[in-house]
Amino acid sequence: MARPDKAAAVAELTERFRTANAVVLTEYRGLSVAQLKALRRALGGDATYAVVKNTLSAIAAREAGVEGFDAQLAGPSAIAFVTGDPVAVAKGLRDFAKANPQLVVKGGVLDGRLATAADITTLADLESREVLLAKAAGAMKAKLFQAAYMFTAKTGEAVRTIDALREKRATEQAA
Structure with a gap:
């Protein structure tokens, strides 16, 4: 060459x-x-x-x-x-x-x-880049669902407590 x-x-x-x-x-x-x-x-x-x-x-x-x-x-x-x-x-x-x-x-x-x-x-x-990104997205989605549950749990508990008090008052008034 x-x-x-x-x-x-x-x-x-x-x-x-x-x-x-x-x-x-x-x-x-x-x-x-x-x-x-x-x-x-x-x-x-x-x-x-x-x-x-x-x-x-x-x-x-x-x-x-x-x-x-x-x-x-x-x-x-x-x-x-x-x-x-x-x-x-x-x-x-x-x-x-x-x-x-x-x-x-x-x-x-x-x-x-x-x-x-x-x-x-x-x-x-x-694993491929797409699989790793999908796993990361799934982990983030799970954390978001967990956070959303935590935020709504106390509200749901308060609603159930108010409903129970309402039922108790209704049974006391009926008696």
Whole structure:
């Protein structure tokens, strides 16, 4: 590869590092082209998955301000540049790796910090954003119902007491 081509590749990778929400580094040794194509489809619009040269990726990561990433770059590497939901991409990689054990997640970068393979697995085990939001909304709704009950409980108790006094007076007057 000629020098200008390498400079262009580094510039493109640097831009991807800067614009990505997260970056997941994998080893793809033993995967066929068809399997890589299936993985790209599985990740969908949330990420772009590209086979990269380690030295160019290390340079691009440093230029993008990501320190320590080059330590993870060993062996045949491919990077998932996440532009959407990192949890969905982590789940997609985990599920694909279950079916294809040749795919190994090495680590990555989440919110500008280095992440280990265990961090990516933990991220994949999280529920989706929509489910977490629904649970939070349900918890808030339950607290609102509880507060509404507390506010109406004393009023209801007062109404029952007044009604009981009214009945008592009616029975005393009848007797």
